[in-house]
Amino acid sequence: MSSTPYHIEVEVQTSYIExxxxxxxxxxxxxxxxxxxxxxxxxxxxxxRHWIITDSNGKTQEVRGEGVVGEQPHLTPGERFQYTSGTMxxxxxxxxxGSYQMIADDGVEFDAEIPAFTLSIPRTLH
Structure with missing residues (x-):
């Protein structure tokens, strides 16, 4: 557990959809x-949610919206929520x-940062 009352960890796994x-x-x-x-x-x-998607030409797409995959999950301490989505x-x-904008049960609003991750077709990066 984190020392701060407001802390969300984000893990990401990616795959190429050939x-x-x-x-x-x-x-x-x-x-x-x-x-x-x-x-x-x-x-x-x-x-x-707020996403910044950048291709290798430097073209950037910005995506904002409510929730994720049509849901606004409520997570108690220790709880996890997993979903799969996609981009082109x-x-x-x-x-x-990007980041998720969160509101704690005590009314405090905070951002959960989503660290940058790579999108790459297999055998492109080593």
């Missing part, structure tokens, strides 16, 4: 599975980073 991608059309589709873990001491609800970029390598 059957939905079309490299000749600069279309690369990736899935990402996110595990959100409340390591703080106060329960909190995920309100909104124009290059074989890119990155994503």
């Amino acid at each position: 059957e939905q991608s079309s490299p000749e059309d600069n279309r690369y589709v990736f899935a990402y599975t996110i595990t959100i873990h409340n390591t703080g001491s106060v329960a909190a609800k995920l309100l909104t 970029i124009e290059t074989s390598v890119g990155s994503m980073r």
Whole structure:
């Protein structure tokens, strides 16, 4: 457990979706599975998300919205929530980073940072 009452850890796993991608059309589709873990001491609800998606040409997409996959999970201390979503970029390598805007049960609003992670087709990066 974290020393702060408001702490969310975010873990990410990515995969390339070859059957939905079309490299000749600069279309690369990736899935990402996110595990959100409340390591703080106060329960909190995920309100909104903010993503910054960048391809290797430097093209950036910004995505904001309510919840994740149609849900606004409420996580008690120690609880985890996992979901899978996806994105499309124009290059074989890119990155994503962002944050979840949270509200704790005591009314405190805070951001849970999502560290940058790489999107890459297999055998592109070593």
